[in-house]
Amino acid sequence: MRNALSDPLTLRLALLAWWETHGRHGLPWKLKPDGGRPADGEPLDPLGIWVAEVMLQQTQLPVVLPYWHRWMAAWPQLEALAAADQAEVLLLWQGLGYYSRARRLHQAARHLLTIAPPGQDPWPRTLEGWLALPGLGRTTAGSILSSAFDQPCAILDGNVKRVLARLTAHPVAPDRAAPTFWRFSEILLDPARPRAFNQALMDLGSGVCTPRSPACGVCPWSGACAAYAAGNPARYPVKVASTAPPFQVIGVGLVFDGAGRVLIDQRLEEGLLGGMWEFPGGKQEPGEAIADTIARELREELAIEVAVEEELIRLDHAYSHKRLRFIVHLCRHLAGEPQALASQQVRWVEPKDLGAFPFPAANARIIAALHGHLVKAAIG
DSSP: OTTTTOHHHHHHHHHHHHHHHSSSSOOGGGGGGSSSOOTTTTOOOOOHHHHHHHTTSOHHHHHHHHHHHHHHHOOOOHHHHHSSSSHHHHHHHHHHHHHHHHHHHHHHHHHHHHOOOOOOOOOSSSHHHHHHTOOOOOOHHHHHHHHOOOOOOOOOHHHHHHHHHHHTTOSSOGGGGGGHHHHHHHOOOOOOSSHHHHHHOOOOOOOTOSSSSOOOGGOTTGGGGGHHHOGGGGGOOOOOOOOOOOOEEEEEEEEOTSSSEEEEEOOOSSSSTTTEEOEEEEEOOOTTOOOHHHHHHOOOOHHOOOEEEEEEEEEEEOOOOOOOEEEEEEEEEEEOOOSSSSEEEEEEGGGGGGGGSSTTTTHHHHHHHHHHHHHHHHHO
């Protein structure tokens, strides 16, 4: 195998020349307030970059863009974000998923203002300073520093791993050779133009060196790429054998009181969906009828007795680590004052007001089905 990294200077120049013509230069968080491109070494607003980097951790760029614009319109300064109520933060994040990212952004904004001396710039200028904030790993921290302050910090996101794996035809999966891939990224990084280089490297991975059918014919690094020379770039990066995520059935109860209000509860501040509101329910036990699951879960988690009535909707939802099937039944409250035994709080809510509460994405179809049912019932 050729040593693909033996001439990093030539690789840097080739990549940056390609990027000037073919790169993504319109990302709003990497532009100056007047919409122009920053000069090398010119700082940018860290807040917009930080928010974008966290949103992009688990979400594709086209989805992130409108959320980022709405977020920055709501909280254009760090002080505004820190002063926001968490419910507002989660509501604006609704639909992006992985809600712990929003909670950590909010917590970190407050932390930065707490530790910053009065009247001084609160933004960290070191990798260690960013890594001390909740929810940030080395790639995100390095990307913020290189993007906001043009500091020479390497990155290693999924696109970069794929590019480096093919450039070197590395025989080991990137996640099992992380120190080696970090060294590759550090060797290639242009110390004079780190912001431009890191963006160019990500653009190469997202637009040319794609997971399937890479466009090697237009790649500025094809002449040095070991995988291209071997004739099979799509073989890389080497994959780690994966197992199917577990499947669970969740029984959900839409519990109504005598006034037509529906019961919701707020999740504890933990896990991916911490702080979000949801309709109560839980996992179906082996051999258990779904109506029994709902009645049991509401008894255990809320200390109430319900009559489980007709099924409203069932839907499947996939997370990165598990697959869920929600089976939702209408329920009638029989006895007991709801208690938050496994949640932060419970609340009876008018169905028309559900939109004021941040719910996980899977609940959007449940709410839509509920409104449809109520409309039919009113007509009938």
